[in-house]
Amino acid sequence: MLSTILSGDMPRSRILAALLIAILICLAFAPFIFPGVRSVDTAARICIFIVLVASYDLMLGYGGIVSFAHTMFFGLGAYGVALACTHMGRGFDALLVGSIGGAALAAVLAFLIGLFSLRVRAIFFAMITLAVASAVAVLVSQMSGITGGEDGLNYKIPRELTPAFKFADEKIMGVRMNGKLLNYYLIFTCSLLLFLFMLRVVHSPFGRVLLAIRENDFRAESIGYRVVHYRVAATCMSAAVAALAGALYAIWLRYVGPDTSLSMEVMIDILLMVVIGGMGTMYGAVIGATLFVLAQNYLQGLMGAASEAVEGLPILPELLSADRWLLWLGVLFILSVYFFPTGIVGRLREGKKT
Amino acid sequence: MSDNILSLEGVRTNIAQYHILQGVDLNVPRGAVTMLLGRNGVGKTTTLRTIIGHWRAHEGRILFNGEDITKLPTPAIARLGVGFVPEDMGIFADLSVEENMILAAVSGPIDSARLEWLFSVFPALKTFWKSDAGTLSGGQKQMLSIARAMIEERKLYLIDEPTKGLAPAIISTMARALRELKEQGASILLVEQNFAVAKALGDTANVMDDGRLVWDGDMKTLATDADLQERLMGLSMETH
């Protein structure tokens, strides 16, 4: 039963299994275990980023394709919902149209980029996606009439998903039964389903061909698989799921802007999450996203404290300042690519074998 | 110092998971033409590539002039005086014939007397001196490739199938060039499928099969013994 849900991909490591179960439980009961606006917000971000990072892993870890346009796809979903909500008015139909429209557009765009670049060389894809994504980001901030420019868009989502809506008067375990809670569980459920869907994809025959291509594309081609077709298909699927994650993000935040959904910073976050968690494992996305979002929210404060502690010494306070946290992530990132190319999940699984 | 310029002792080379050379013992005497023969895919090209250092021997030793070169990088091996003509000719198509030759003269400017000699052997090179090497015909490319190895005096020439796919007229040019090189007292290790050429040029012969040396001896002995040829290479030289 469990094996069927997980598409036969058991964690294969006791520590990993324990971690995954702990994360699942924490996320499933987050509003009750960690009440408070900030911690529920963190939990929702974790859910969404797990999906986003897993969709990136489908492309990078399984397809062997590096993309720098993943935030663009993410942003397409987010702006899809935002625009639909702005123009169609408050309603679940707007959410649905926005999400599906964004995902479809993302898939089409991914198809076009893939067709142009993957046909020639896989590294073209990395370069072209970087260029296209940056251009789109600039375009979005310039077309302020439609997208709100740098300020982004605020919009209304169905009342049932906002704090103003109360479906029960009494509190349970001190938690208000309001629309925000429903919104969280909408995010949680969709994220879980999307993640299980991707787990299914990578363990389908399609996923196995992708792995064969990643190992040796010449051999895969000579066996008779059209490498380009598989890669383009993986890219489209990955883009569509990323757009859906973006749609969830837009529903949760009730705001979209270039910084939250399109910026290069988010792209780098995704890269760090997937590499640190473990490329080509799917569960790496869970571990990587959870660790990263937690670290982002809580570790920066710690760095600030450390920076104050070394106040007066040369350079050190600058290096340890909370704003320089990307510096240390960058170092960590390079070291993980060198020494732990399989990330935390790979390490845990190897540890079990020996 | 022995009278062998090059010796391979039990050389094994793996490419990916495949064991291509499975213990090759080969001696190349100084001042002679040593033939390396055998059917396609038995490891002749891999042997040459292992000597020049493109592939690495996983076991065994390669001695050049008594010096162990097994672990030396390719440029260092070449600098010891090894000229290499690869199977695919390895010419630089974007460079002119002249530039190809300038590059091949590693130790300094081209020696003009030697160049004149090469022009007399390969007149086409003079005609197309300024043309891009990529515009040459297959035979001319092969001439350029060999001329590149010959532009400086090397202690040893490794030449991989110089007559492959060439028209008979060009093969005879090629054979003449190699003969003149031999007359200068050069040491040559030559992989050749054309038996007429092998018979005319070879002093000693080595036959490979399945990643090993299966026979070595005088080229004359091999050339006159049809049964031996049949047994070693699965075909007789006379049929060619």
Next chain:
Amino acid sequence: MTAAPKHAPKMAQMTIAQRLSPYAPVILVVLLMLFGLVAIPSTSSWLTLTVSGLAMGMMIFIMASGLTLVFGLMDVINFGHGAFVSVGAFVGVSFLLLLENMTGASSLALNLTAMMVAIFGAMAATGLMGWAFEKVIVKPVYGHHLKQILVTMGGLIVVEQLIIVLWGPEEIYITRPEALKGAITFFGAAIEKYRLVAVGIGLVVFLAMRWVLQRTKVGLIVRAGVENGEMVEALGYRLRLVFVGVFIAGSALAGLGGVLWGLYQEVITAHMGNQSMILIFIVVIIGGLGSVEGCFIGALLVGLLQNYVAFLEPKVALISNIGLMVAILMWRPQGMIPVVKAK
């Protein structure tokens, strides 16, 4: 014996189109300039735009040339190349700020000396940094594209952050040396002096690079190495050394590009290198990865198009370059001047 080559008559059979084909990229630049002349109503604006387009193209070329050669020679793709642009700009601008009394003086000689100091300081710094970057970041991941992309991107993040640590998070504004301020009028068109300087430096770099590649033995080794590195080694040349040299030179050029770009924009930020990577990638892709000539022509096309379109329809300027890239890849999927690999 080898008589007259049999393929020679083919030359005469080539059609005009075939004969023009190698020059098509150059013709494209001319066509683009003509298009600008037709589309832009006033000739003097066209002239102004053309010069600034050429200036921009030259600067992009200087920044991109190292990247394309490094790729051609060792199949290494360096996503951190932009880091050298940023560092070059910061080091160069720091020198200029130090030499304020020289840049502020109205003597052309003093101004140029200050510029030279800034440029050579920046190039030395980025060259040295390139050497370290190659050793620490790139060397361990030879032959592995995916890791190269990830690791060099990581290197870029780290360098950007270090710039902020050393120079602070604020952007730095810089004014050009006194004698390079302002514009000259030429056929009624105002042409900024600095742009002319940028065009001049770009041309010098391009011609010098071409001379090295065509006329020196090192250049021959580089060109041959782009095509067939294995054979270059079999001739006795240590390709790795040459590669490290090219990497250092490419990094120093990116640093030079950074100084020029910084003075062009009159403001520098730690992210400017990363931003310039967008145009650099477009240029090396449309030029043909590994081709210096392609890179040059690609850079001119991008610079000109960007300036024309920015004048005609400002909002689509950046998108226009994406459009250019798509169009060129449809025409020649490997770029305008594809590099032939022996293998």
